[in-house]
Amino acid sequence: MDAATTTRAEVALTGAKIIAAVKQSGVEFILSVPDIVTSAGLLFPIADDKSLKLVRVCKEDECIGIASGLTYCDKRALVLIQYTGFLYSLNAIRGVAVEFKQPIVMMVGLLGHEPERLPADSGRYGVRILEPICDAMGLEHHLLSEDADVAKIKPAIEKAYTESAPVVFLVGRKPS
Amino acid sequence: MMNRDECFEILKRHITNEVVVATYSSAVEWNDLNPRDLNYFSHGAMGLGPSHGLGVALGRPDRRVVVLDGDGSLLMNLGCLVTIAAAAPKNLVHFVCQNQCYEANGSHPLPNPDVDFAGLARSAGYTNVHDFKELKSFEQQIGHVLTQEGPVFATLHVKNNRSLVYNYEDLYKASRRVALKAALRQ
Numbered sequence: 001m002d003a004a005t006t007t008r009a010e011v012a013l014t015g016a017k018i019i020a021a022v023k024q025s026g027v028e029f030i031l032s033v034p035d036i037v038t039s040a041g042l043l044f045p046i047a048d049d050k051s052l053k054l055v056r057v058c059k060e061d062e063c064i065g066i067a068s069g070l071t072y073c074d075k076r077a078l079v080l081i082q083y084t085g086f087l088y089s090l091n092a093i094r095g096v097a098v099e100f101k102q103p104i105v106m107m108v109g110l111l112g113h114e115p116e117r118l119p120a121d122s123g124r125y126g127v128r129i130l131e132p133i134c135d136a137m138g139l140e141h142h143l144l145s146e147d148a149d150v151a152k153i154k155p156a157i158e159k160a161y162t163e164s165a166p167v168v169f170l171v172g173r174k175p176s
Numbered sequence: 177m178m179n180r181d182e183c184f185e186i187l188k189r190h191i192t193n194e195v196v197v198a199t200y201s202s203a204v205e206w207n208d209l210n211p212r213d214l215n216y217f218s219h220g221a222m223g224l225g226p227s228h229g230l231g232v233a234l235g236r237p238d239r240r241v242v243v244l245d246g247d248g249s250l251l252m253n254l255g256c257l258v259t260i261a262a263a264a265p266k267n268l269v270h271f272v273c274q275n276q277c278y279e280a281n282g283s284h285p286l287p288n289p290d291v292d293f294a295g296l297a298r299s300a301g302y303t304n305v306h307d308f309k310e311l312k313s314f315e316q317q318i319g320h321v322l323t324q325e326g327p328v329f330a331t332l333h334v335k336n337n338r339s340l341v342y343n344y345e346d347l348y349k350a351s352r353r354v355a356l357k358a359a360l361r362q
Binding site: 029053056057058059061062063064065066067068069070071072073074075077091092094095096097099100101 | 197216218219220221223224225226227228229230231232233234235236253255256258259262263348350353356357360361
């Protein structure tokens with residue numbers, strides 16, 4: 001490992017900081033299918049947080065429809081899912097978020113991703129293709145790998161709702 | 177077996193300020209009969225209608241939400257029955273028009289045209305479940321169905337009694353979404 005990758009492996013991503021940023025962004029509803037990357041650091045604390053309304057969903061594409069319905073009511077939502085579910089939901093994201101220009105905010109756990117690497121360099125095919133897919137669909141995306149990345153969350157969510165456009169946060173490390 | 181347009185004519189008489197989320201053929205039929213700003217057609221992908229309806233129902237618990245689903249559509253998103261039942265919105269009424277085929281895609285039959293949607297909804301945990309085959313019974317009970325504590329589910333066994341003109345560009349145009357949002361803010 002070179003110095004840069006050593007540093008990357010030692011850094012942390014704190015779930016409480018992510019949740020705080022999400023709440024500061026005006027998000028009221030969390031729509032989620034469980035994901036082992038974000039389970040302990042995000043979903044369990046969210047389930048215990050009385051200031052957030054957690055909707056447990058059977059399949060990830062449902063989250064896209066629910067989030068859209070909430071948008072018409074001026075309610076903000078975060079879709080918290082695994083990358084496999086994100087891939088499953090691409091047609092819904094295409095139709096609702098992209099073609100109908102809805103501010104769908106997604107936080108996507110990168111199952112099996114090596115945190116010391118960038119997604120483009122992942123040994124996992126499914127992880128490696130995510131950013132190119134987002135780029136092809138015109139989906140703004142941000143990588144959350146360390147605490148410094150948490151600062152991206154609030155401005156990106158504000159932009160999504162201001163411009164009525166989707167945004168994807170790729171969670172590249174298990175939040176603590 | 178009932179005619180869908182006759183069911184919708186009866187339903188129309190009971191609709192005031194409800195948000196009506198309608199999919200594909202049901203959307204075309206409903207829009208022909210009752211165009212209004214509080215119609216929600218932009219579901220974006222087949223099967224997602226009830227999920228959009230759940231979002232509105234959760235976002236506006238003061239407002240009744242009526243979903244006009246199709247049987248082919250619901251088969252693509254059966255998990256939504258469990259999601260909706262668990263979320264338990266008291267203000268959601270979910271109709272499925274069971275015409276036993278993929279009407280908007282050439283009227284090919286469903287894999288199982290006789291699937292028991294009411295049974296599925298009951299098993300999923302909907303609070304109140306109905307199954308209508310006769311128009312007279314539907315007409316007598318619709319007022320009650322629309323005011324019951326939700327989530328409410330009702331199968332409408334219907335046949336296609338008239339051909340529809342599918343103008344998706346018009347159905348999904350951006351101005352409808354703008355109008356819906358504005359209407360919900362009033």
